[in-house]
Amino acid sequence: MSVYEKEPENTYNPQVIEAKWQSIWRDQGTYNIENNDKREPYYVLCMYPYPSGQAHQGHIRNYTFGDLTVRYRTMQGYGVLSPIGFDSFGLPAENAAIKSGRHPREFTDERIGELKESLMKLGASYDWRREVKSHDPNYIYWNQIIFKKFLDAGLAYRSNAPVNWCPGCKTVLANEQVLADGTCERSGDVVVKRDLEQWFFAITKYADELLSGLEDLEWPERVKIMQRNWIGRSEGAEFSMSIEGRDDLALRVFTTRPDTSFGMTYCVLAPEHPLVSQLTTAEQRSEVESLIERVGSSSDIDRLSTEGEITKRGAFTGSYAINPFNEQPVPIYIADYVLMGYGTGAIMAVPAEDQRDFDFAKAYGLPVIRTVEPPSGWEGEAYSGSGRKINSGFLNGLEVDQAKEQALSWLEGKGIGVRKVNYRLRDWLVSRQRFWGCPIPIIYCDACGMVPVPDEDLPVVAPDDVEFRPTGESPLSYHEEFKSVACPICAKPARRETDTMDTFVDSSWYFMRFCDPWSTGEPFSKQAVEKWMPVDQYIGGIEHAILHLMYARFYVKALCDIGLAPPDLREPFKRLFTQGMIRMEGSKMSKSKGNLVAPAKYYESVGADALRLFHLFVGPPSDDVDWTNQTDNLIEGCHRFLSKVWRLSLDSIASPSTDTIDNLEAKRAGDEAADQTDGQNLGPNRRGSGENTQVDQELIRASHRAIDKVTRDLERWAYNSAVAQIMDLTNQYGKYLREGAGPDSLVLARDTILLLLSPMTPHICAELWERIYGVSQDNTIHHQTWPGADPNLLVSESAMMIVQVNGKLRDKVEVPVGIGEEEATNLILDLPKVRALLDGKSPRKVIARLPNLINVVV
C-alpha cells in the first residue's frame, strides 16, 4: 500500500471525484462558449441522439470520442463549440404511447431526462445552454418556416406518387426505409405499393452538386463511395423510336450504351408506362393486363420472388418499334425488370451486351446480335466489356468508347436524340402519417386550394388531448379540432394537413440552430453560422452514411440558395468520423434486441473514467467492438491502470525525492519565464537544471516521446495506441519513481501523464492536478495548454542497430546514431555470429539503413 492510500481520503474513489468535478463543470459552465469568443473557432459535434432513455454503449462510445476531441482542442487553444440536443420526434415514443396511453411528449421528456443524466455522468462537456430538441415548439416553428420557404422556392412540392406503404405501421416509408427483401425496416411487414398524394423535397435538383461536393470533404472514403453510389449518376443518350403503323406515337428510351444500338432486338416498357395501353393490340391485351395487375398491386417481395420464373415477368404488346440505326422493326414488350421511375421507363434491349436482356431474350426466344467482339475464349453470355465493334454499320471497327461518341453525335445530328445524364437518386418523400413529428404547416381549402399556414399562426403543434388507438393511424387524422380550421384566405371551413414531416427533416439543420439557438428573427443568424460552420469535426455512426448525411447536405445547399444561410457555406460537415458499432454475439446492439449494456453499472463499480478509457483502448475507434464475456475484464484492467496513475501521482507528492508543492510552483513560474525566451516549451516541458543523471535523461526523453506519439495518435484517430503509449510512460515512471530518479524528470513524467490523459479521463486528472498543485478553479488541468514535444529530445544518442544476414535477424548492436556506413560494416563483420554465418566468404553486398539496420548479403 502506498503512503498516501493509508489515509481514507487518499484512496481512488471514482464515484466521489466524478460527482465533484461534474458539479464543478456544470456550475461553472466550463464548456459554455460565447459567439464572440476571441479564440480560433472549432466546432465539434456528435450526432444528436434519439432519446431512448439511459445511454447505451454506442452512445458512450460516440460521446467519449466527442468529449476527447472537445477537451483536446480546447487545450490546444481553440474556442470550441460543443453543443448537444435531442432528436426527440419519432416512432418509438408514439408506439409507447399506443401501448401505455401516455402522451408521447411526457414519455419523450422523461427519456431525455434519463439520457441527459447518463451523459452528465459520463463527464461529457457541453454548452447545455444551446440544447435543441426537435419536439420543442420553438424548433417546430423554424422547421415550419423553412418548409414554407422551400415551398416558395419550389423545393417542396406535392405529388401523387406510388409510395411504399407499410400495412403494419400504416404509413408511407421512404425507399431507404424499405429493406432489400421488400420488408419494413421497423416492423418487418411486407411493404406494398400505393398511390398517394405526398410531399416531396426536390433533392434531385442538387444531384450534381451533392456528387461533386464530396470531393473536398475529409470524410471516410467508404462513406463517400456509398453516397456516390446512392446518387448513381450515369451518362448516356435518350432518343426516340417510331412505332410501326402508329405515326402518332413515339417511344423514348434511355441508354448508357448507344454504341450497342445495332444489337437491339426488342424494346421493353415498364408495366406502368403511359403508352402501354395504346401499344397493346387486342389479342395481347389479356396477357398484358394480367402482368400489369400482378406487378402493380404487388409488393416488391412478390416482384422479387418471381426471380427464376422469368417467363412470367414479361408480356408482348403486339406492337413493333423501329430501330432508327438500321430501320429494323423490333417487338415491344412490357416487363417488370424495367422501372418507371428511372430514365424514361422504357429501354432498348441488347441481349448480347446486357445480362438482364440476355436472360429475358433467352426465355422469350428473342435473337441475340453481338455488337462488341468478346475476348477469345469468352464463356459468359452477355459481354459488357470493351472491344471492337461488329455488326454495327457505321460503327464497325471502332472501340466501344469511340463508338459511343459517334453514336451520340449521329443521334444529335439526326435530331432524334440527346446526351442525357440520369440519377438513381429520387426526390425525398417527407410525408409521414404519424402523430409524433413536426406537422406540415398547410391548410386545404375547397375554394382557395392549398394554403400555407400564415407565419403568425405558427407553430402548428400537435394537440395534447389525443387518443391513441391501436389502429396505427395517426391520431391527428381523427382529431376533429386539429383538423378543422378556417381558411386563412377566405375564412371558410378548411382542413389541416394531418401528415407530419420525416424526422430526418429535424436532423437536417439542427447543427445550424446550435450556432445560435437564441435567435428569434430567423432560424439562426448568418453571423453565428459564418463563425462556426461548417462543423470541423462531426462524429457519429456509420449507419447514417447515406440518409442523414445526404439530407443534411441537401438542406444546407437549399438554405444557402434561399438566403437563410451564408451563400458560400454549401457543405455542413468538413470532417467526418464514423465510429464502429457495438456488437453482441455478432449482431448490432439495439434496444429491440434487448442486448443493451447500460453504463450505470460501470459508473457504480469502476467509474466513468474507466469506462471511457475502455472505449478508447479497446481498439481502433472506427472498428466494431464485440461486447463479450471478456469485456468486463478489460474494463476492470482500465480501472486498475487509473488506480495506478492515482497511486503513483500521489506517491510523488509524498516522496522525499520530489519537490514540495511550493518548490514546484516556484519552478513552474521560473520555467514560464524561461519558456518565453525559447518560445517553445509549454506545460511540462521544463528542461530542468541540466544536472540530470542518465536515468533522468531517459525518463525525460520517454516523456517527450510520449507527448509526440500521443499527439500524432490523437490526430489520426488511433486512440487505442495513444492510450498504450501513456500506459507505457506510466510503467516507466513507476519504475523510475521506485528507483529514486531526480525530481525534474519525475515531475515532468507525472505531469505529462496527467496532461495527456486529461481529455480521455477528465475527472481523475482534474482531481490529481488539484491535489498536486492546489490550483484555483480557473486553473484546473483542463485550463492547461496541451504539451509540445521538444524535437531535440526525440532522438537518442545511441540506437539499437539490427544486424541481418541475408535479410534474417542475427544480432543487435548498440551504436551511436551518427555511425557511418564503413564503420558499421566493419563493426558487424567482426561480430562472432556474423563471422560464423559468413564462413570465410566475403559479403556480396551490404545494405545499410543507419543507424537502425544493416543487412549483409552473402
Next chain:
RNA sequence: GCCCGGGUGGUGGAAUCGGUAGACACGGGGGCCUCAAAAGCCCUUGCUCUUACGGGCGUGCGGGUUCGACUCCCGCCCCGGGCACCA
C-alpha cells in the same frame, strides 16, 4: 451479381514510408509481500525442436517482386458492410 472494408498469439489489438512481427492490455503460469486474503510488485507466456547454448517455423491460402514483405503485385478462400433489376 457489383462496390467497399477486413483476416496477425488463448483474447482485444500494435507495427504510421518495404526494415526487430506480436507494443500496450486481457487471460494463463510461477514467485514476493501477508496469519490469511484482497491490493500491489517481480518473472514468464506465438508455435516448435533442444537438458541447455541455440536453432527452425510463423501475420487466411498459393504464387511473384525485393538484400529484406503483415505491408507492394497476381490468383484464390473466408468474414463483415453497402447497393441490388438504375438500362
